[in-house]
Amino acid sequence: MTAGQGTRLGAFRNEPVLELRRASVRAGLAAALAELDRRLPLEVPVLIGGEERRGAEVVSTDPGEPERVVARAAAATPEEVEHAVGVAARAFRTWREVPAAERAAALVRAAAWMREHRLELAALEVRECAKPWPEADGDVCEAIDFLEYYARGALELAAGPPLVQVPGERNELRYVPRGVAAVIGPWNFPLAIPCGMSAAALVTGNAVVLKPAEQSPACGLMLVRALRAGGVPAGALSLLPGEGEVGAALVRHPAVQTIVFTGSQPVGLEIVRAASEVGPGQLHIKRVVAELGGKNCVIVDSDADLDEAVPGIVSSAFVYAGQKCSAAARVLVHEAIADRLLERLAGAVRVLVVGQAEQLGTDVPPVIERAAQERVARYRDLAARQGRIVAQAEAVPERGWFAPPCVAADLPAGSAVLEDEIFGPLLAVERVAGVEAALEIVEGMPFALTGGLYARDPSVVREVSRRTPVGNLYVNRGITGAKVGRQPFGGNRLSGNGTKAGGPDYLRNFVEPVVVTENTMRHGLVV
Amino acid sequence: MSELEAEIHRVGERLHAAFPSASRHPVKALDARAMELAARDRELRAALFRFVDVVPACRTLEDVARHLRGFLGELAEAPPPLAAAMRIADVRAARPALGAAAAAGVRHMAHRFIVGETPEHALRVLRSLWERGVATSVDLLGEATVTEAEADEYARRCGEALERVAREAARWPPRKILEADSLGPIPRANVSVKVSALTPLLRPDAPELGRRDAARRLAPLLRQGRETGAHVHVDMESLDSREAVLELALELLGAEEFRQGPSAGVVLQAYLRDSPQQLERLLGWARSTPRTPPLTVRLVKGAYWDHELVQARQEGWPAPVFELKADCDRNFELLTRRLLDARPAVRVAVASHNLRSVAHAIAYNRLSGAGDEDLEIQVLRGLGDELQDALAAEGFRVRTYCPVGDLVAGMAYLVRRLLENTSNESFLYAQASGTPLEELLAAP
Numbered sequence: 001m002t003a004g005q006g007t008r009l010g011a012f013r014n015e016p017v018l019e020l021r022r023a024s025v026r027a028g029l030a031a032a033l034a035e036l037d038r039r040l041p042l043e044v045p046v047l048i049g050g051e052e053r054r055g056a057e058v059v060s061t062d063p064g065e066p067e068r069v070v071a072r073a074a075a076a077t078p079e080e081v082e083h084a085v086g087v088a089a090r091a092f093r094t095w096r097e098v099p100a101a102e103r104a105a106a107l108v109r110a111a112a113w114m115r116e117h118r119l120e121l122a123a124l125e126v127r128e129c130a131k132p133w134p135e136a137d138g139d140v141c142e143a144i145d146f147l148e149y150y151a152r153g154a155l156e157l158a159a160g161p162p163l164v165q166v167p168g169e170r171n172e173l174r175y176v177p178r179g180v181a182a183v184i185g186p187w188n189f190p191l192a193i194p195c196g197m198s199a200a201a202l203v204t205g206n207a208v209v210l211k212p213a214e215q216s217p218a219c220g221l222m223l224v225r226a227l228r229a230g231g232v233p234a235g236a237l238s239l240l241p242g243e244g245e246v247g248a249a250l251v252r253h254p255a256v257q258t259i260v261f262t263g264s265q266p267v268g269l270e271i272v273r274a275a276s277e278v279g280p281g282q283l284h285i286k287r288v289v290a291e292l293g294g295k296n297c298v299i300v301d302s303d304a305d306l307d308e309a310v311p312g313i314v315s316s317a318f319v320y321a322g323q324k325c326s327a328a329a330r331v332l333v334h335e336a337i338a339d340r341l342l343e344r345l346a347g348a349v350r351v352l353v354v355g356q357a358e359q360l361g362t363d364v365p366p367v368i369e370r371a372a373q374e375r376v377a378r379y380r381d382l383a384a385r386q387g388r389i390v391a392q393a394e395a396v397p398e399r400g401w402f403a404p405p406c407v408a409a410d411l412p413a414g415s416a417v418l419e420d421e422i423f424g425p426l427l428a429v430e431r432v433a434g435v436e437a438a439l440e441i442v443e444g445m446p447f448a449l450t451g452g453l454y455a456r457d458p459s460v461v462r463e464v465s466r467r468t469p470v471g472n473l474y475v476n477r478g479i480t481g482a483k484v485g486r487q488p489f490g491g492n493r494l495s496g497n498g499t500k501a502g503g504p505d506y507l508r509n510f511v512e513p514v515v516v517t518e519n520t521m522r523h524g525l526v527v
Numbered sequence: 528m529s530e531l532e533a534e535i536h537r538v539g540e541r542l543h544a545a546f547p548s549a550s551r552h553p554v555k556a557l558d559a560r561a562m563e564l565a566a567r568d569r570e571l572r573a574a575l576f577r578f579v580d581v582v583p584a585c586r587t588l589e590d591v592a593r594h595l596r597g598f599l600g601e602l603a604e605a606p607p608p609l610a611a612a613m614r615i616a617d618v619r620a621a622r623p624a625l626g627a628a629a630a631a632g633v634r635h636m637a638h639r640f641i642v643g644e645t646p647e648h649a650l651r652v653l654r655s656l657w658e659r660g661v662a663t664s665v666d667l668l669g670e671a672t673v674t675e676a677e678a679d680e681y682a683r684r685c686g687e688a689l690e691r692v693a694r695e696a697a698r699w700p701p702r703k704i705l706e707a708d709s710l711g712p713i714p715r716a717n718v719s720v721k722v723s724a725l726t727p728l729l730r731p732d733a734p735e736l737g738r739r740d741a742a743r744r745l746a747p748l749l750r751q752g753r754e755t756g757a758h759v760h761v762d763m764e765s766l767d768s769r770e771a772v773l774e775l776a777l778e779l780l781g782a783e784e785f786r787q788g789p790s791a792g793v794v795l796q797a798y799l800r801d802s803p804q805q806l807e808r809l810l811g812w813a814r815s816t817p818r819t820p821p822l823t824v825r826l827v828k829g830a831y832w833d834h835e836l837v838q839a840r841q842e843g844w845p846a847p848v849f850e851l852k853a854d855c856d857r858n859f860e861l862l863t864r865r866l867l868d869a870r871p872a873v874r875v876a877v878a879s880h881n882l883r884s885v886a887h888a889i890a891y892n893r894l895s896g897a898g899d900e901d902l903e904i905q906v907l908r909g910l911g912d913e914l915q916d917a918l919a920a921e922g923f924r925v926r927t928y929c930p931v932g933d934l935v936a937g938m939a940y941l942v943r944r945l946l947e948n949t950s951n952e953s954f955l956y957a958q959a960s961g962t963p964l965e966e967l968l969a970a971p
Contacts, residue, residue: 016843020732021767134732303584303594307671307939314673336586347674351727353736361733456581458597 009108012149014483015115015141020134026360029133032119033126033358040127044073044217046080047224047239049087053080058214058241063130063366064356064400070128071218076211076240081249084238088180088207089255091235096177096205100158102231103203104151110199110230111147114140121191121222128216129190130357130365130400135320138481142192143223145484146502147199147230153507154203168521175511177205179257179284182250184211184271186262187368188323190219196484196501197260197289198227198237204510206258207236209250213263215368217241254279258510260289262325265421265447265494268292289509291496293421294449295329296479299438299464300341301455302334308476309454310344316452316478317427318352318405321367326450326472326480326489330418331429332438338431345407345429346391352405354396364393366400367424376403376424383408383417383426390429421447435460439467449491452479469493471500532970534890539882539968545917566949566956571606574598580942582633583935588626592616595629634934640909640944641668641937642929646688649931650695657696657715660919661927662705664717664760664905665692668932668940672724681724682744686751688931692716693755704924708900710871711820714790716757719928720748722772723764734771741775749779752789760823763794765831765838766847773805781816792823792876795866797859798832798848806862813872823874825905826862828855828881830943852952856884856971863888867895867902876926878905880914881954883968889923899923910948910955 019025041059045052055074062068076084095103114121118140125136163171181201185194190213198208212220224239240246244267251259251274261271268290275286298316300309316328333341355362367373380403383389387410396404405425411417417428432438435455442451451470455461461475471491472482482489488503490496499509520526528536565572578598585591596616599605605613612629615621643649653663665688672678696715706713722737723729725744729737745761752759761776763769776793779785795806806824813822829835835848849855859879866875867888877888885904892902905926906915918925930940947953958967 014843019842019844021734021770023770026732302586303581303590305580305584307673310673311671344673344677347676348727351675353728359733361728361730361736456577456584457594458601459593 009104009148009152009155012152012485014485015144015148017134017141018137020137020360028119029123029360032123036120036123036127041069042071042218042221044071044221044241045239046074046076046241047221047234048080048084049091049235049238058217058243060128060215060217062127062400063368064358064397066370066400068127070124071221073217073241075242076246078249081209081240081246081253084209084240085180085250085253085255087235088209088238091233092177092179092205092207095202095207095233095236098205100154100203100205103205104154106227106231107147107151107154107199107203108230110226110232111144111151113226113229114144114147117222117226121219124218124222125190126357128218129187129368131190131320132357132362132365133360136357139189139192142189142484143195146192146196149484149502150196150199150203150507153504157204157507157511163515168519168526170518170520172516174514174516175204175508176514178287178510178512179206180255181206181208181258181260181510182211182247182253182256183208184247184250184259184261184263185213185216185220187213187215187219188320188325190216191223193262193291193501194220195223195226197262198223200507201258201260201510202227202232202236204507206510209238209240209256211240211242211247211250214241214243248274251275252277252279254282256286257284258287258289262291265292268496269494287509288497289499291325291490291499291501292449292494293423293447294325294327294491294495295419295421295445295447296326296450296452296470297330297332297438297442297445298328298452298454298479299435299442300331300333300337301435301453301457301460302336303456304334304337304454305456305476306337306341306344309341310348312452312454312476312478313345313427314348314352316480318349318364318425319480321364321403321405322425322427323367323372323423324480325491325495326482327423328427328452328479329422331427332432332441333429334434335431338429342390342407342409342429345427349391349405349407349427350394352393354393354402354404356397356400364405364425366397366402368401370401372424373401373403376422376426379417379420379422379424379426380406380408382415383411383428386415386417387411387428435464439464443467443469446494447491448493449495450474450479452477471495471498531887531890531894534894535883535886536968538889538893539886540964542882542886542914542917542921543964545920546913547916563949563959565945568606570602571609572949574602576942576945578629579633579636579945580938582630583933583938585626585630588623588630591626591630592622595625636945637934637937637941640907640930640941641932641934642908643931644933646691646931649929650691653692653929654695654699656927656929657699657702657705659916660702660705661915661925662702662715662717663927663929664719664758666719666721666762666928666930668930668937669724670936671939673727675727678724678726678740678744681721682748685718685720685748689716689718689748689751689755689757689759692718693757704900704922708874708924709898710874710901713924714756714758716755717760717926718752718757719760719762720745721762721764722775723768729768729771731767734768734774737768737771738775738778741771742779745775746779749785749789749791752791753785753787756789758790758792758823760792760825761794763796763827763829765834766799777812777816780818780822781812786818788819790820790823792825792874794825794827795862796827796829797862798829798835798855800847800849802858802862803865806865810865810869810872813869821871821873823876823903824866825876825878826859826866827878828859830947833946853971856881859884860887860971864891867892867897870897870901874903875901876903876905878928880906880911882914882958883954883971885914885918886968907944910944
């Protein structure tokens, strides 16, 4: 709770990702996957406090081999949602009294647990979400980073900010936890994002009911195991696997004070609407922390170094099959170099390796499920009708939910391909008169999550930095891969409510300030 | 002083005495002053390098001037000549002239490091170097390879260069020291190839992917090298691609088809902490895979020091390179001795601009009883010109690495060379700033 305890944790540093360029490091991966495969399918129960109910109503499968069942999960019933919130509300009363330093220590121990199970966790992401190894490993590292970063942040927050003090009164500001937080997680960063959302709530003294994505319940279970192994009491962290209605019931519940959501824009806006209704017995205005989608643009000026822009754009658009909210979806390129860029992009996309996530060297894994595959195909067909497909990867496996990465161009303004979040490996390239024209397009969009700029004139870099509405602008590099503490991450406008995961302000979303002013004058004396 | 140290000093002093005097190269002296200015001021150096880097991407002279103004505008305090340039840049009518002057300056600087934009021009330079007693290795500059077409085009250009240099070289006059050692003839034509340009599929975590793809293009080049009698040298780049590059080279050169040629080589980077293990691996391969002529190993310090260190810091990995110059220099000497001791399993080329490192290699070679012809010294065009002339004058086999290509393609190369030339850590900087010879030749 004091600076001293913060110091004892040491300065935050990002967990190093595996150095996969070394053969000795790569050697361990296949064994970890084989070990996991022997244990499949995993069982994911409903966990409420110390209680556990098994079931198999929700099944997660390997997107690269849909017959392979990764996990059988119980789906939480409406009664279980009710019960879980009740258990959380009771646990909150004791968890909130635990000193911040102890709560932070629980996170640090959970991080240590994850380090011990690092390859096992990454292997699970490879199977359950088809994350290629480097991405899966990066996700595990990010989860560890959130735990370590928020542990330190909670100590600082608990110290409270200084207030103006005058003789005869004592002013104190404390941040107190809000209560029960419903955490509704996505599947694309199946460990890191739910981990960051849950850890932030827990370390500030809230109780959490976690609803993992139906596509990745086993990753959700591993998160709960890590946090409980670290010392988070069972009652303060329940797991409710299930489909969308579980999340919807949590959102509506009057005893849920905070809703932490990462996912699609329509669902996010529905949550904001539902959260504004006050239910019977409700004592709080619900707070929604929402990270929604993006339609992220990369601006390429005429002086860009294409040797860097092409690989940067390709990886931003196609790594993990474009299924990152930060992924590049549109390229706005200066007309003077548009042909050259398009030619090189097309060539680079044709040689992308589309394959299984477990295969090192795979650039583009399958998308998460059949519906996603179909959605990407619909937009690809639309792009072919309204404009043209400039390039498409040649060899695509037949089994699994593969969607060939492709580049589209010559789309008319207003095309759904340019406006909708496709969340798949489809990149649209548009020719613009210059950076000013590109900026006007970006400024007119409802999404404002990430953006990119390839330019070398310092005045152009300054101007775009000044005017961009996006939450995260990346200059002369890829636009994905935000690191905790280095690139606090999150969007503005309809992409999110400006909370920045992995940043210095994030924990403030989980607390309420209480100011106590005490009169210290008694009989004309300051006592 | 040990026998070796005494010999190093003798060799070093002789070489130093053979250096051409700077006054005879007024243009180089001018460049040297610009470099010195850049070396003293980190911010200025960054601004100038960013400017040099962007010049080929500028569409008009006005565009050049705008960028110059932009980079210099970021400096807290510009030196007087540059402050004048900034004032000029603020006058619209004067911008094309300033742009032209600046672009010409960059081209001039580039020509110091790049022998020609076309093979024709380069061939003239190669011949004149040969006549002065200097062998060469041609390096084709190019943009990064991100597509199949670019990989094919680079391979085609390499094939063409092998062909043309070999044909031309046949007409060069004899230079005994440059074309034979005690093991036999050494090809006059020598081309260095970059694996990263031979495939768009180099992936640090999947080296076999790039290796397989690059092999399709490297194998025909090796055949062509054998047929034309040219040497093919496989360059080394950053650590991310080392495994793919080395596996590829050893796989092909060990194949039955290539056991009797061409003359070929690989690179060992002394700045890597694990380079002694890499050397053992290379020597193990060379001893168990006899080929004629033997594998040439070019020992270099390594040109990606900043990149390796920054990447390691960003990823939280242990630094793969020595962080102290003295550690790197000591390792360079250790590897030199091991390589020279390993002959005749390998041929040895020591590539360095560090007078001490070069003198050490020559001295150790002599003390081991070998003739000077059994050691090759290599330098880079533009950085090692004086050392090159001194070595040639003293009758050593010196080979100058000669990049060929246009400015756009050469920019990454040029900036790396400029960084090297103006680094406070560099031997050249120490030499240029008047460090006494005794200090330059001291053991690291």
